[in-house]
Amino acid sequence: xxxxxxxxxxxxxxxxxxxxxxxxxxxxxxxxxxxxxxxxxxxxxxxxxxxxxxxxxxxxxxxxxxxxxxxxxxxxxxxxxxxxxxxxxxxxxxxxxxxxxxxxxxxxxxxxxxxxxxxxxxxxxxxxxxxxxxxxxxxxxxxxxxxxxxxxxxxxxxxxxxxxxxxxxxxxxxxxxxxxxxxxxxxxxxxxxxxxxxxxxxxxxxxxxxxxxxxxxxxxxxxxxxxxxxxxxxxxxxxxxxxxxxxxxxxxxxxxxxxxxxxxxxxxxxxxxxxxxxxxxxxxxxxxxxxxxxxxxxxxxxxxxxxxxxxxxxxxxxxxxxxxxxxxxxxxxxxxxxxxxxxxxxxxxxxxx
Numbered sequence: 001x002x003x004x005x006x007x008x009x010x011x012x013x014x015x016x017x018x019x020x021x022x023x024x025x026x027x028x029x030x031x032x033x034x035x036x037x038x039x040x041x042x043x044x045x046x047x048x049x050x051x052x053x054x055x056x057x058x059x060x061x062x063x064x065x066x067x068x069x070x071x072x073x074x075x076x077x078x079x080x081x082x083x084x085x086x087x088x089x090x091x092x093x094x095x096x097x098x099x100x101x102x103x104x105x106x107x108x109x110x111x112x113x114x115x116x117x118x119x120x121x122x123x124x125x126x127x128x129x130x131x132x133x134x135x136x137x138x139x140x141x142x143x144x145x146x147x148x149x150x151x152x153x154x155x156x157x158x159x160x161x162x163x164x165x166x167x168x169x170x171x172x173x174x175x176x177x178x179x180x181x182x183x184x185x186x187x188x189x190x191x192x193x194x195x196x197x198x199x200x201x202x203x204x205x206x207x208x209x210x211x212x213x214x215x216x217x218x219x220x221x222x223x224x225x226x227x228x229x230x231x232x233x234x235x236x237x238x239x240x241x242x243x244x245x246x247x248x249x250x251x252x253x254x255x256x257x258x259x260x261x262x263x264x265x266x267x268x269x270x271x272x273x274x275x276x277x278x279x280x281x282x283x284x285x286x287x288x289x290x291x292x293x294x295x296x297x298x299x300x301x302x303x304x305x306x307x308x309x310x311x312x313x314x315x316x317x318x319x320x321x322x323x324x325x326x327x328x329x330x331x332x333x334x335x336x337x338x339x340x341x342x343x344x345x346x347x348x349x350x351x352x353x
Contacts (some may be wrong), residue, residue, distance in 0.1 A: 026050050034059045038066030038091065048077040060111070061085040068118075069093035074100070079108040084134075089141075091118040098123040101147070106131030106154075113156075117143065124150045126169070132157075136178075140165075146172050148191060158200075160184075168194050170213075195220060203227075212238040224264075226250075234258065236279050254293075257300075259284050260309065278302050282309035290319040292352040296331050297324075297342075304344045313344045322351045 026041035027034055027050040034054045041047045051062075060082055068091050078086065097120050104112065105127070112132050117124075117140040124146045129135060131153040138151070139161045148169035151157060157176045161183045170191030173179060179198045187206045192214040195201060203225040204217065211233045217223055219241040226239065226248040233255045239245060240260035248268065250256065256270055257277020262284045269290040278300025281289075291297060304311050318341060323330040334341040339349050 027054055029054055029057060029059060032058050033061045034063075036062060036064045036066075038064065038068060038071055040066075041071050044071045044073060044075075044077065047071050047073075051077050051081060055081040055083070063087040063090070065090045067091075067093045068095060076103050076108070082111045083109065084111050085114040086112065087116045088118045089116045092120060094118045094120045096123075097121055099125055099128045101125035102127050102130060104129045104132055104135075106133055110134065113137070115139070117141075123147070126150065127152065129154055137161075144186075148172070149174070151176055170194065171196065173198055190216065192216075193218065198223075211235065214238070215240075217242060228253075236277060240279065257303075274298065276300070276303045280304055281311045283311070285312065286316045287347075288317050288319075290352075292319055292321050294321045294323055294330070299332075299342055304342055311344075313346050315347055317348045317350065318346045319350045319352055322353060325351060 026037045026047060036047065036050065038047065062083060074095060099117065099121055103125065109132050111134060113134050113136045115138045119141055121140060122142055122144050124140065124143055126147040127149045129151045130149060133155050135154045135157050137159045141163060143162050143165050145167045146165060146169060149171045152171050152174045154176050156178050158178050159181045160173065160179065163183060164186050165184050166186055166188050168187065168190040171193045174193050174196040177197065177199050180200050180202060182204065184206060186208060188208050188210055190213055195217045196215050197219045199221045201220050201223050205227040208230050209228050210230060212228060212231055212235060214235045214237060216238040218237050221243045223242045224244050224246050228250050230252055231250050232252050234250060234253055235257060237258040237260065239262060240258050243263045245262045245265050251271065253270060253273055255275040255277065256273050258279045259265060259281050260279055260283060265284050266286060267288040268286055271290055271292045273291060274293050274295055274297050276297065276299040280303035304313055320334055320341065322328060324334045326333055332342045334349050336349050339346045341349060
């Protein structure tokens with residue numbers, strides 16, 4: 001009988017050790033994991049106290065469940081803890097359906113690696129995750145808008161999954177040097193420098209993006225493939241210094257400016273472009289360039305003829321619309337006998353029917 005009671009006591013001790021319901025009522029701890037029940041909390045202060053208590057016990061992974069409106073979460077209760085993983089997917093009534101600016105500011109979250117945002121959240125504020133240096137993955141199922149600098153400097157960020165995001169501000173992912181995947185099939189507009197210096201990004205595929213603004217992917221040295229089938233405008237330096245870029249698909253683009261020093265790009269088809277801006281193709285070793293749009297084509301002083309950073313047009317075959325022939329009525333007029341167009345000499349000039 002005594003042995004049986006000792007056995008029961010040992011089992012009871014194991015259960016209490018493995019799973020403890022905090023005296024503050026709103027937290028359940030399982031080893032280094034915990035679940036926070038907002039509906040059982042009396043206030044945001046109680047939530048904060050429960051989290052600090054769990055943190056002192058070595059908890060690094062949290063799942064949060066319940067209504068944020070019940071306690072109010074205007075300030076982040078996980079700040080200055082050792083939290084590594086945070087699942088907020090099941091939090092309801094999130095204030096204004098937005099993550100406030102600097103809510104996960106890096107200095108207060110030195111260990112944070114993975115975040116799943118509440119399903120209700122539609123917006124991520126300015127600098128929300130600024131310099132969260134260890135952040136690796138973030139997911140926001142229903143986020144539609146991400147403001148300026150939200151993930152700027154997140155050096156370990158590898159994956160950003162936002163299936164419904166429509167708008168990105170400026171510098172949203174700038175200097176996220178480990179970013180390899182950006183899943184945003186609904187993306188339509190961005191600010192400047194959105195993916196500036198994302199050196200691990202291999203490809204971008206944004207089927208609904210309408211404009212790639214200034215320095216959109218500037219110095220993304222690992223970028224090899226770009227698919228922007230709806231983009232009508234590629235602004236200055238959007239892909240400059242992308243030294244691994246080999247293939248870019250922009251069939252609807254009318255304005256393109258900025259393929260400076262794309263040292264792996266040898267072929268480029270811009271079949272609907274009528275304006276080449278002023279940055280051009282210096283230090284980009286094009287062997288084939290298609291500019292087959294009908295009508296006049298405008299270009300800038302440095303598009304083809306930057307003496308400091310030359311474009312070797314004499315090594316490039318140029319394809320133009322037939323209306324650029326002498327007497328075709330459109331400018332610049334090509335001289336097929338000397339293979340000259342836009343003030344520079346080409347390896348060969350061909351005309352599309």
